[in-house]
Amino acid sequence: MIDSHCHLAGEEFAADLNEVVERARNKGVTGALCILAAEKDDESRQADLVKQVWPDVRFAAGIHPHQAGEFANDSAGAIQTVRRAVLEHRACAIGEIGLDYHYDFSPRDVQQAIFRAQVELAIELDLPVIIHTREATDDTFRILREAGGGQVRGVFHCFTGDEAMAQAAFDLDFHVSFAGIVTFPRSEGIRAAAKIAPAGRFLAETDAPYLAPVPHRGRRNEPAYVAEVVAKLAEIRGAPVADVAAQVTANFKKLFGDGGSHSNVTA
Numbered sequence: 226m227i228d229s230h231c232h233l234a235g236e237e238f239a240a241d242l243n244e245v246v247e248r249a250r251n252k253g254v255t256g257a258l259c260i261l262a263a264e265k266d267d268e269s270r271q272a273d274l275v276k277q278v279w280p281d282v283r284f285a286a287g288i289h290p291h292q293a294g295e296f297a298n299d300s301a302g303a304i305q306t307v308r309r310a311v312l313e314h315r316a317c318a319i320g321e322i323g324l325d326y327h328y329d330f331s332p333r334d335v336q337q338a339i340f341r342a343q344v345e346l347a348i349e350l351d352l353p354v355i356i357h358t359r360e361a362t363d364d365t366f367r368i369l370r371e372a373g374g375g376q377v378r379g380v381f382h383c384f385t386g387d388e389a390m391a392q393a394a395f396d397l398d399f400h401v402s403f404a405g406i407v408t409f410p411r412s413e414g415i416r417a418a419a420k421i422a423p424a425g426r427f428l429a430e431t432d433a434p435y436l437a438p439v440p441h442r443g444r445r446n447e448p449a450y451v452a453e454v455v456a457k458l459a460e461i462r463g464a465p466v467a468d469v470a471a472q473v474t475a476n477f478k479k480l481f482g483d484g485g486s487h488s489n490v491t492a
Contacts, residue, residue, distance in 0.1 A: 259275055259284050264295060292330075294331035320354050320379070322343045322354060345372050380400040384402060386415070395422075
């Protein structure tokens with residue numbers, strides 16, 4: 226199986242990265258998508274070490290809505306920053322990007338402008354996007370429709386919506402990715418969405434180091450724990466664990482491809 230979203234280049238894994246990767250492999254995790262903050266040089270440097278330790282890791286790079294304020298009135302600078310990171314790490318996706326109205330760490334109009342610009346870049350580079358949305362569903366879908374123009378593809382990561390939101394994502398030909406929250410006792414709506422997801426449209430992730438699944442809740446999350454997410458998805462969908470593991474792997478490869486480079490990405 227593949228962990229479709231984790232933050233292995235973060236400082237949380239600097240001290241024991243080798244052991245983290247070994248535990249993941251021992252659980253049958255054959256690869257992961259490591260999300261990079263395009264504007265953070267320290268993550269970029271750590272990504273090189275992640276690749277050395279786990280050659281099967283792929284990368285995505287983007288500007289998170291929390292950091293969008295660093296590029297207020299400078300969408301061109303934001304795009305230059307993302308483009309550089311995509312090229313340097315042979316990124317297979319742009320993300321995570323989107324809107325977060327829960328914390329509002331960046332002004333909403335700035336979040337929207339930087340989100341829109343990155344969607345347009347994804348179309349230019351023919352790369353999928355990885356969407357972060359929190360308390361901003363309507364604006365997120367609006368921008369995907371307006372800036373995406375029916376050409377953008379991608380995934381709503383760490384899905385926390387209900388069946389209606391999931392269906393809206395599927396209607397845009399997007400995937401949804403389920404994280405450890407799907408195992409939490411009060412996540413009935415998320416489990417309902419997981420049950421109706423078309424076989425070819427769902428992924429599994431950890432979002433490590435955040436949101437460890439039951440029975441690891443309260444600890445640092447790590448890619449090995451995606452096995453718990455896959456097991457819960459199998460239970461929800463009434464399918465063998467091996468079949469769901471194979472399905473999320475196939476879905477990941479269909480969305481993100483098998484290679485790490487992209488011919489349209491230039492400096």
